[in-house]
Amino acid sequence: MDQSAEKILAKGNEAIAMAAIDSNCLLYFGYPITPQNDIPEYLSKHLPPLGGEFIQAESEIASINLLLGASATGKRAMTSSSSPGISLMQEGISYMAGSELPAVIVNISRSGPGLGGISPSQGDYFQATRGGGHGDYRVIVLAPSTVQEMYELTCLAFDLADKYRNPAMILGDALLGQMKEPLIRKKPPALPLPPKDWALTGAKGRKPNRIKSLYLQEGELTEHNWKLYQKYERMKKEEIRFECVGCEEADLVMVAFGSMARVAKRVIELAREEGMRVGLFRPITLFPYPEKPLYELSRRVKRFLTVELNTGQMVEDVKLSVGREAEVYFFGKPPGALPTPEEVFEEVKKSMR
């Protein structure tokens, strides 16, 4: 485990795998799927010498259930996949949310629907932020936009999962997973975490622990769902993360996450060159969504342009967040190629008219 502050060159996917190891996650289960294979490849090599476990499962369904079992022992565990595989995992994610089991699930998303393609896409936004499986639950969703963030947010995801006893997801995409950037492999300070007295370790010197999501007695399930709700509300109070670039003076603020936020950052420069004041609001937590900061911003800024690599998903959250007087425009592109900064800038100009 290299904790020095040395700068290395790493792929986004590798950064996630390194973060898992540095977060003391020595249990990984997964099934191959492009474009995230660097994660299982890295961990299959590096976990066994550390005494960890790597299983290439027979399916993503098995992967998520191996994860469920490992996480029930209180140990840190991770799986990763890409969109179609994440769809297969939704049953298990729902059970983990219902059973209050912490673990990290990485979605290096590709394009859909169906088999779609292997190009980057943000088409899984709804699935990630609305729970994704059956039942009334949420998953903590973190959206990195650099290789450095792939590393740091993965470390954070383990802490948040443990803090809330809830699955946490990294939502990246093919671009972020495959590109190489400088990485400072230094683990951010850990959050204070509650003890895992719920873990299944064998009922030695204590009453047996049970981990389940079935509640059949009258009122039990209602109470359980309220408890989960309270947890999600607490996340909204304590875990909002976002980045604002040039929002202070902006006449228009773009809202974008992940790889699209990278494009948007270049748009700010293009706009500046033409004397226009354009900012970027970048949600880092997609759940909990930074509703309040966005609302606060909308008291001053009246024009927002949501930029996504899909035909319009996060824009719904932007509309729900901003005040009534703010206008929300949308520019999206279905998967294939990322829009160029120039293309987005044209949309900015249209929205400014």
Add this chain to the structure above:
Amino acid sequence: MFITIFGGKMELVFKRPESLIDVPFHFCPGCHHGIAHRLVAEAIDYFKIREKTIGVASVGCSVFMYDYFDIDVLEAPHGRASAVASGVKRALKDRIVFTYQGDGDLGAIGIAEGIHTANRGEPITLIFANNGIYGMTGGQMAPTTLLGQKTTTSPYGRDFTYDGYPIRMAEMMATLEGSAFVARVAVNNPTNLMKAKKAVRKAFQMQIEGIGFSFVEFLLACPTNWGLSPLEANRRVEEEMIPYFPLGIFKERKMADYL
């Protein structure tokens, strides 16, 4: 152990296993699940592993395992118990991990997870409850439902041209290089029951000694959904189930087999 009854000292020859909680089972009259539960609990007691055993419950009548076993229990999604148990075992290699899965759970929705768990040779114990029917959902056809057997979704009797054949899980498990111990047992009479007890004990022993994946298939009666009295259901196990699902030990590896 001796107990005092009516002022006289008597040897205690039969009692509730320590690993079973002192509550009545919810199972229907004549159902064999309770007996299979008891045999598992007896094995846990025998090896004194109650404090290091983790059970994985599946979906079906057996889901309430945590109400009966005085051990740590994890509830798995339908069909996924053996994957879940593998996850537990990989995280805690020195603990004893077992699943208790019905025929829908293992033979239908979870057949991939079951086979790959065996094939990886995960040193866990899989207790498979085969009663040839979906009990909890009200008597639908299972992958192990016998040909001609009427269920709520095979009202004319199971016909292989429409529904395929009953799956013999034990035989299938035995073909896998990863499995170490595979047996099929029944509890319909004292002789079979004693053999079942021995098989369950052996299965746990295989895990304790690290020999590998162990599998015990129980042929269980489901009088309610078979529409039979408990006695008739017991007879049906003998006359209809055992001829198609033969009892016995299909595989028994020794540590030396791996060298």
